[in-house]
Amino acid sequence: MSSEDDGYTHTPGGVEGDSVDDPDEQAGPSGTLLVVVVALATLVIPGIIYLYPTLLADRVPFLVAMLALPFVPAVLLGIVGVWSMKE
Numbered sequence: 570m571s572s573e574d575d576g577y578t579h580t581p582g583g584v585e586g587d588s589v590d591d592p593d594e595q596a597g598p599s600g601t602l603l604v605v606v607v608a609l610a611t612l613v614i615p616g617i618i619y620l621y622p623t624l625l626a627d628r629v630p631f632l633v634a635m636l637a638l639p640f641v642p643a644v645l646l647g648i649v650g651v652w653s654m655k656e
Contacts (some may be wrong), residue, residue, distance in 0.1 A: 599653035606649045610642030 617624060618638050625634035 572602055599649075603653050606642070606645050610646055612639060614642045 616637070622635070623631065625637065627638065
């Protein structure tokens, strides 16, 4: 490669029309919901599994309950992820 290469060079802050005054303005309701679902998926559901492992044992077998509880945040994260990308 020579020093006279006319390829693209990224200049930080050099993009016109990409100025956002308030960083909170970017998130909106989809960002807030995404944060809530991520907190639910990483804190609440694992906490329930840790503190009450037999929560669903009265209704379903133990192994099925251990597969169903982690499935809830996975589905929620998928739905909210697709919804936030469409917005």
